[in-house]
Amino acid sequence: MRNIPHVLVVAGSDSSGGAGIVRDIETLAAFGVKASVAITAVTVQTHHGVQGVDAVAPERVAQQMRAALSANPIAAVKIGMLATPATIAAVAQILVDHPDIPVVLDPVLVSTSGRALLTPDATDALRDLFRACTLVTPNLPELSVLAASTVASSPDSVAGQARSLLMAGAKAVLVKGGHAGGVEAIDLLVQPEHADQSFASPRLAASMRGTGCMLASAIAARLAFGDPLAAAIARAKAFVHGKFRET
Incomplete structure (x- = not known):
């Protein structure tokens, strides 16, 4: 088992199994890939909505992360x-001690049903x-909140908002295009001193919860195997598209 890459997942639970750490x-x-976990919150959810949220104490989250990092060969x-x-600060302190491990952040702000999953005063800490x-992987509504702007409605405005996150300290931003229109779902990778790169897949007439969790975890899995970032994103997006085709 110690020869198999492990990914440490730092996330909340979802009692319905549709999103969060189960996904x-x-x-x-x-x-x-093997999973190690640090639970940040326990949520009470169905596939239709969030009924309750209890945050785990920040120090307990940090303790879980330390235990996972000491027990397993964490590769991402x-x-x-x-x-x-407070939880964001606790997580950040652990990551500072492990700068060589790639980290994929899915900035979860609200549930699919619209329930806030991050307190309003936490946006600056998340930045x-x-x-x-x-890598940071916001969807279009999340991008607008993090960029303190309206939801981007054109490719140029998407790229501009993504670059504002680079200016805030992000090393790379993958903007998920699932909330946009068009016959293709186009994700945009923006990095400093790199040309912007698009990842497109046909838009299917299907819906599925937890796709953001799925994409970020798939990217982390491929980074754990040593893939370059763009290659990891391409394989992850193909995986998510395949799951859509199965629904």
Whole structure:
């Protein structure tokens, strides 16, 4: 087992199994990667909505991360729901001590049903966390909040908002295009001193919860195997598209 890459998932639970850490573990298993976990919050959810959220104490989150990092060969970290500024700060402190491990941050702000999963005072702390992450993967509404702007409606405005996150400290930003229109779902990778890169797949008439969790975990899985960032994104997006085709 110690020869198999491990990904440490730092995220909240979802009692319905449609998103959160359950979706992360399923995705990592599909890529042949072992999962270690640090639970940040316990949520009460159905497929139709969030009924309750209890954040785990920040120090307990940090303790879980330390235990996972000492027990297993962690080759990548995937971060999802963080809930509070104190939890974000606790996670950031652990990551500072492990700068060589790639980190994928899915900035979970709200649930699919619209329930806030990050306290309103935590946005600045989340931006500060960018500096410790290899990749940040916002969807269009999340991007607008993080960029303190309206939801981008054109390719140029998407790229501009993504670059504002680079200026805030992000090393790379993958903007997910699932909320946009068009016959293709186009994700945009923006990096300093690199040409912007698009990843497109046909838009299917299907819906599925937890796709952001799935994509970020799939990217982390491929980074754990040593893939370059763009190659990891391409394989992850193909995986998510295949799951859509199965629904």
